[in-house]
Amino acid sequence: MAILDFFINLLRDPRGFIASWIIALGPVWVYSPLFLIVFVETGVVFFPFLPGDSLLFAVGVFSADGGGLNLAASLIVFYAAAILGNTSNYWIARFLGHRIIDSGKVKALTPERMAKLDHFFAKYGGLTIVITRFMPFFRTFAPFIAGTGHMNFAKFTLWNCIGGISWVSLFVLTGYFFGGVPFVQEHFEVIVLGIVAVSVAPAIIGAVKTALDSRKKAKATGAPTDEPELEAEEALRAGLECKGE
Numbered sequence: 001m002a003i004l005d006f007f008i009n010l011l012r013d014p015r016g017f018i019a020s021w022i023i024a025l026g027p028v029w030v031y032s033p034l035f036l037i038v039f040v041e042t043g044v045v046f047f048p049f050l051p052g053d054s055l056l057f058a059v060g061v062f063s064a065d066g067g068g069l070n071l072a073a074s075l076i077v078f079y080a081a082a083i084l085g086n087t088s089n090y091w092i093a094r095f096l097g098h099r100i101i102d103s104g105k106v107k108a109l110t111p112e113r114m115a116k117l118d119h120f121f122a123k124y125g126g127l128t129i130v131i132t133r134f135m136p137f138f139r140t141f142a143p144f145i146a147g148t149g150h151m152n153f154a155k156f157t158l159w160n161c162i163g164g165i166s167w168v169s170l171f172v173l174t175g176y177f178f179g180g181v182p183f184v185q186e187h188f189e190v191i192v193l194g195i196v197a198v199s200v201a202p203a204i205i206g207a208v209k210t211a212l213d214s215r216k217k218a219k220a221t222g223a224p225t226d227e228p229e230l231e232a233e234e235a236l237r238a239g240l241e242c243k244g245e
Contacts, residue, residue: 012189012192013189013192014054014055014058014192015058015061015062015188015192018030018034018055018058018062019062019068021034022062022068022069027068027069027070030068030069031073031074031077034059034077034081035078035080035081036081037052037055038052038055038056038078038081038082038085039081039082039084039085039088040085041085041139041140042081042082042085042086042089042139042140043084043085043086043087043088043092044088044089044140052136052139053136053171053195054192056078056168056171056172056175057171057172057174057175057191057195058175058179059078059172059175060074060171060172060173060174060175060176060177060179061175061176061180061184061188062074062175062179063172063175064176064179064180067179071172071176074172075168075169075172078168078172079164079165082133082163082164082165082167082168083160083161083164086129086142086143086160086163086164087143087157087160089140089143089144089147090143090144090146090147090151090153090156090160091147092144092147093143093144093146094147094148097144098148118149121145121146121149121151122149122151125146125151125155125156126155126158126159127159128142128146129142129143129146129156129159129160129163130159130162130163130166131163133163133166133167134167134170143156143160
């Protein structure tokens with residue numbers, strides 16, 4: 001519970017946490033917890049709820065003149081965290097993914113569903129890795145699915161680097177250039193929550209859209225309408241379509 005409270009508070013007020021870490025750890029070592037948070041969010045499939053977007057934005061704010069952080073160092077550290085995190089997630093899935101699926105302990109990861117996801121990544125692989133960077137939750141699952149489906153590592157690495165650099169650059173530089181605006185300073189928490197809401201919206205819209213389509217199809221064919229789970233690849237497909245519109 002304490003860990004959950006910590007991450008909830010970090011999500012609500014990343015600026016306060018970063019300020020306290022700069023004071024406690026200094027402008028160099030402060031990058032250690034920041035690197036770790038982004039690495040774990042993207043590198044460990046069990047932690048999709050960490051506040052990557054808002055944290056990057058807040059770091060950009062502190063990377064402006066007088067903020068205590070250095071812009072170049074911030075970009076390099078987070079480029080590394082994002083790319084290495086996804087790479088770690090990929091290889092964990094590559095070595096252990098099928099063992100987890102075959103054990104049957106994770107009901108959502110059935111061999112049949114993963115076979116469909118293999119086909120999905122074969123068709124949308126590169127685009128999926130890049131776009132899901134900007135979608136909380138999906139950016140944690142995408143490299144795991146890619147690794148389990150044995151997506152070519154060279155191809156994965158290329159799109160992983162493009163997605164990681166684009167994601168970090170967007171949020172850090174947005175914070176850097178606009179974080180000093182008085183309106184942003186006065187409404188920082190609201191803006192941070194707005195960033196999270198905008199990022200999550202395509203996934204939620206995609207899931208709802210898929211659920212409604214499933215109900216319509218079931219009603220048209222006379223099949224049961226109380227399916228317990230959405231097909232993972234359909235929800236992801238709908239989310240990507242919403243993100244691209």
